[in-house]
Amino acid sequence: MNFDSLFKFLTELNQNNSKEWMDKNRKWYKEIRDEYIGWLNDLDLALAAVDSEYYSTPGKKGINRINNNLMFHPNKPTYKDHFGAGLDKAPNTGDFYIEIGLSRSMLAGGIWRPDPKTLRSIREAIDYDGEELKKILNKKSFKETFGELVLNETLKKAPKGFSNDHPHIDLLRNKTFAVMHPLTQEEILQPGFKEKVISVYLEMLPFRRYLNKAVTV
Template identity: 30%
Template structure:
């Protein structure tokens, strides 16, 4: 299928991980262009599938949604020049939406996510206020059977030790308010992403995170 992820895409990323240098990449540039096109086609098909329940994604250009493979090494101890994954921000991580979707393709480490990742402090404060005020609605979403079919909860990456300033330490949602990102993550196996119907299956996973996205975006639609 033209919109299925090719096994060669994973093979290329595996080879790149073993040969992360400019000489190798230059010699294999033609391979990169082929797998890059495969990734663009895969993401484009995913956008079309997601649009059945979230029309907002139709304004996203599949090619532009994919992050550059070239690493910025200026301020990093790791000087390897290339990323060994393909990442696509569909509303999340590209600065165009408050909440959205993200797909990460990397051999043995692929995953998808939905929600808001490390938003600016002003946005984060509004989201926390919404969660505090509408706790029952928020809990109904993340504890719902459809959501829990794929997601066990929200990522606790970089979680604060104390309740953030401006919120009561005895707030029933205190532990949730400590989060710096509000994202749900599902880890994907290589087998899952290479299946012929992967686009439909991934879109169904994203569909279950759509209510969370709507909740997180709600405060900004009121303004």
């Protein structure tokens, strides 16, 4: 994958963010998109080789639309400034997310703002064996890779059914359970970038498996 070309395309798209420009450059967009899908296909196979429970997700299935949803976000530009994709995308579970863009690039995973039923399942798992999740989160290599949980939104008090003095109240108050590893353009353009992605995937895996077990068992 020539990520230099991908960044060049996104730069010009960002400077000319309109359907008219996209229509004139549709062939270029499809070339970049198809190459990215091919890279995702290779990564899909590589992740399946290191994770026996991996859920095969071909690039065409994992890649996100580049159009912003203007119906719900009318003030956003017509097109995103990144290419995003989710792999290991089993139904009703949190995937492994890859975002490569101009303003932000990252590897992320977990479950972002789950619906009430899913959130309840995660909280029940934490109530049952929250020490296991804390062990994962506090592992030295995990903290060096991801830092803390993404704090999207938290409750001020304990959620319904849990006490304020619960030993894992700091986790129970979260509404999002996800982690993120930022990427620089320099890292993405390095020859060993795919190996970097695989290493981050493996570091994140126990965290994602904990959450996925909580919402599927």
